[in-house]
Amino acid sequence: MTNLENKLVTLDPRDESDHGPALLAPRPHTLDGKTLGLLSNNKPHSEELLQMIATNIRERYGIKGTVEYNKGSHQWPANSEALKEFAAKCDVAIHATAE
Amino acid sequence: MTSQNLTSLQHQFADWEQVQEYYLGANLTDGLPIMPPTEDRVRAMLEFSGLPPDQIIGFESIRQKHITAEKVAINAVMAGCRPEYFPVVTSAIAACCEPVFNLHASSTSTNGVTVLVLVSGDYAQEIGMNSSTGLMGPSNHANASIGRAVNLVKTNFYGSIPQEMDNSTFGHPGKYTFCFAENLDAGNWPSLAVDKGFDGSSSAVTVVAAYSPLQVSVFGGKDPESFLAGVAHAMIGLGPSVSEVFVVLSPEVMQYVDEAGWSKQQVQEFLWEKARLPAREWIAWRRVEHPDRFPDKDQLVGCVADPSRITLFAAGGAAGVYVDVIGSWGNSRPVTRKIEVRS
Numbered sequence: 001m002t003n004l005e006n007k008l009v010t011l012d013p014r015d016e017s018d019h020g021p022a023l024l025a026p027r028p029h030t031l032d033g034k035t036l037g038l039l040s041n042n043k044p045h046s047e048e049l050l051q052m053i054a055t056n057i058r059e060r061y062g063i064k065g066t067v068e069y070n071k072g073s074h075q076w077p078a079n080s081e082a083l084k085e086f087a088a089k090c091d092v093a094i095h096a097t098a099e
Numbered sequence: 100m101t102s103q104n105l106t107s108l109q110h111q112f113a114d115w116e117q118v119q120e121y122y123l124g125a126n127l128t129d130g131l132p133i134m135p136p137t138e139d140r141v142r143a144m145l146e147f148s149g150l151p152p153d154q155i156i157g158f159e160s161i162r163q164k165h166i167t168a169e170k171v172a173i174n175a176v177m178a179g180c181r182p183e184y185f186p187v188v189t190s191a192i193a194a195c196c197e198p199v200f201n202l203h204a205s206s207t208s209t210n211g212v213t214v215l216v217l218v219s220g221d222y223a224q225e226i227g228m229n230s231s232t233g234l235m236g237p238s239n240h241a242n243a244s245i246g247r248a249v250n251l252v253k254t255n256f257y258g259s260i261p262q263e264m265d266n267s268t269f270g271h272p273g274k275y276t277f278c279f280a281e282n283l284d285a286g287n288w289p290s291l292a293v294d295k296g297f298d299g300s301s302s303a304v305t306v307v308a309a310y311s312p313l314q315v316s317v318f319g320g321k322d323p324e325s326f327l328a329g330v331a332h333a334m335i336g337l338g339p340s341v342s343e344v345f346v347v348l349s350p351e352v353m354q355y356v357d358e359a360g361w362s363k364q365q366v367q368e369f370l371w372e373k374a375r376l377p378a379r380e381w382i383a384w385r386r387v388e389h390p391d392r393f394p395d396k397d398q399l400v401g402c403v404a405d406p407s408r409i410t411l412f413a414a415g416g417a418a419g420v421y422v423d424v425i426g427s428w429g430n431s432r433p434v435t436r437k438i439e440v441r442s
Contacts, residue, residue: 008112012110019163
């Protein structure tokens, strides 16, 4: 055992790398005139849930329209090219899961 | 090579008990005491494999984790590994970082699968792994500590801590450890390592995002057609959404298969054929998340997509007509890596 001034010295097993804080994307002041993206993870009923949320938002804001994308699986990452294409088409996006 | 500084945060304690209290309290164990990861022990681990501490063993892309040899060694020491086990641990971690293994999802999902570490080849014998009686149970130091080390890397380094990032509904006893070796003395089939494309002198480790093993008793005959039907019946219990199935034949069952002259391919095809049901039955049993996946409800749907996704090998004690069936979670594919041992 390693002793330092009669102490038992051990090492830390955790990841100590610093990725920096995760930052939120800038938030718009209003949804009026914005295109709303609906991103489904393909869980059962996730698309229905997103449509209900979109309906609710339409009643409260004058959104320009909606864009939908289903990433195909809740267990696998989205195709990065398809995700970029989706992101380019909308101003804000909602990602939902459901069962 | 290992004169390079270790860079991990150091902790100082007055005694062994304080070490245990700290690591348990900081949620850095599986709930059991650990071997204190002192610098000497960590260096011995790295030295055996000739790895510098900053060597990247694997990169997991979802969480952007570069897993270094130093961190794997610290966790391996904590698990109780001897230095000669370290090549198996590092190969297993590297395999877990292959994108098809889907480490992130398999470490977080409610499904609660664990990492099965399956070792094939002479190196398993060299380090004293158990491939025989009771191989999936306790008492063998290599089996126990290698599997534990992989789990500790997953929890401590990767962050898959139960009730935090790991949301397993039930958990899995194999999240403590689930590691064993193929029994190379049983049967005439090529080893798993050879099946995976390595030469006969190589040893390999396969990681599987594994459900609980299901033991099947196959009584009443030595004819493969009769007893393998029971194995296929058990496979149906896994549902139609597993990615692969690992079928462990006891040496006695392996002997009957050999005596009948059946090849691996024959057994794979037989099991695949028998473990199929019409889509409507799977749907009626609520085993299908998206029923519209099968437009033709009379279509025969297999437990796995094709026979090659059934991996067969012998392991276990000499006595007993048992077969163990282990399903691989549907959103992960098993990965095999060669075990690199410094000569």
